[in-house]
Amino acid sequence: MxxxxxxxxxxxxxxxxxxxxxxxxxxxxxxxxxxxxxxxxxxxxxxxxxxxxxxxxxxxxxxxxxxxxxxxxxxxxxxxxxxxxxxxxxxxxxxxxxxxxxxxxxxxxxxxxxxxxxxxxxxxxxAGHRGAERVNAPNTWNFNTLRTPDTAVATRFYGSVFGWLATVADFGFATGTMWCLPGYGDFLDTRNPGWKQGHIDGGSPPGFTDAVGWLEEVEGGADWSVEFTVADAARTAERATELGGEVLSGPFDVGGTGSAVLADPSGARFTVNDYGSAAG
The missing domain is CATH 3.10.180.10 (2,3-Dihydroxybiphenyl 1,2-Dioxygenase, domain 1)
Structure with a gap:
């Protein structure tokens, strides 16, 4: 089937x-x-x-x-x-x-x-598996970021393997580099009519509807980080420590989005974002 x-x-x-x-x-x-x-x-x-x-x-x-x-x-x-x-x-x-x-x-x-x-x-x-069925909702996966010391090498590699483009996005309060897959926004708009217009109406930068991840240049080793949407990043960070995890960075606020970088008890690193409530 x-x-x-x-x-x-x-x-x-x-x-x-x-x-x-x-x-x-x-x-x-x-x-x-x-x-x-x-x-x-x-x-x-x-x-x-x-x-x-x-x-x-x-x-x-x-x-x-x-x-x-x-x-x-x-x-x-x-x-x-x-x-x-x-x-x-x-x-x-x-x-x-x-x-x-x-x-x-x-x-x-x-x-x-x-x-x-x-x-x-x-x-x-x-084949029979469809991938993650719930995303971009509270307590679910939201985005991924490649942190690497050489973004030029990464851009050539992932462009060749997956067809991704590294595109700079200006949000006014900050800029970032998106991984974009041409045509992805059209795919989403077909499944969810009005998706692209909603991004335009919301002030998203050009290309954001095609975004599949983020690219960040850092010193040291390279890794892929996983990000989750939560109701309150600061409270989630506090709860993570109560459960035996660790706060590696934050909580902090960027353009109205509260974020924190955490690690679970085994050391697995992940980020939480609340997209609205100020971290404190």
Whole structure:
């Protein structure tokens, strides 16, 4: 039976956190975000995989790899039409295979790679699985940011692999660089008529409707960060520490958006944004 897909090729479609303690991770995110978790399945490598949901819609996965006790980390998966072709494109453009492709029959084929700066990211060829079913709502995934020491190299790599363009966005109070996939806004507008006009009416910068992520130049190593929408970033940061997590940065306010960078008890780093209530 065919499945109506929520994400076109070239768009981040799923996130998961690799953790040495899937039970502890489920407890942390369940308390922090109100996620409900399924009973879990055995992952292809023999580890444990559970899926978190909000109001019946899948939001993220938690995986405990077999025999590994490394610190936790969030992973972003980009949908592709052909995983084998994507693997070739990654390697030919200076990336490398981190974890070879695994097949979950009837659901998806996935693999993990590193980009030229060492940032780990995933690709997923979807079948029965549709990706994250609830996004951009309180306590769900909102965006991803590539933090890298060389944005020029990143722009060439991800442009070649996924067709992304690095586009500067001016919000008045600050500027940022978006990853844009040409035509993505048209896809969203077809599914949600008025989407593009709503961005225009709301004062979004040109190209924002095609945005699939953010690009930020930093010193040191490269990584992909995951961001979540919450009702109150400051309160979420406080609650995270009560649950055994850590506040790495913030809470702070940028243009009316409260944000904080947090880590769960296993060390997996993530950001929360409240898009309205001032952090304090």
């Amino acid at each position: 065919s499945v109506t897909q929520l994400y076109p090729p070239g768009v981040p479609c799923w996130i998961e956190v690799a953790t040495p303690d899937v039970v502890g991770g489920a407890s942390f995110y369940g308390e922090l975000f109100g996620w409900q978790f399924d009973s879990g399945v055995t992952a292809p490598d023999g580890g444990t995989y559970v899926v978190g949901s909000v109001e019946g819609g899948q939001v993220a996965g938690l995986v405990q790899p077999e025999g590994k006790a490394a610190a936790g980390s969030w992973r972003t998966y980009v949908r592709v039409a052909d995983l084998d072709a994507a693997t070739t494109a990654v390697v030919e453009n200076g990336g490398a295979v981190h974890t070879p492709a695994v097949d979950v029959p009837g659901l998806a084929r996935s693999a993990l790679f590193t980009d030229p700066a060492g940032a780990v990211f995933g690709v997923r060829e979807l």
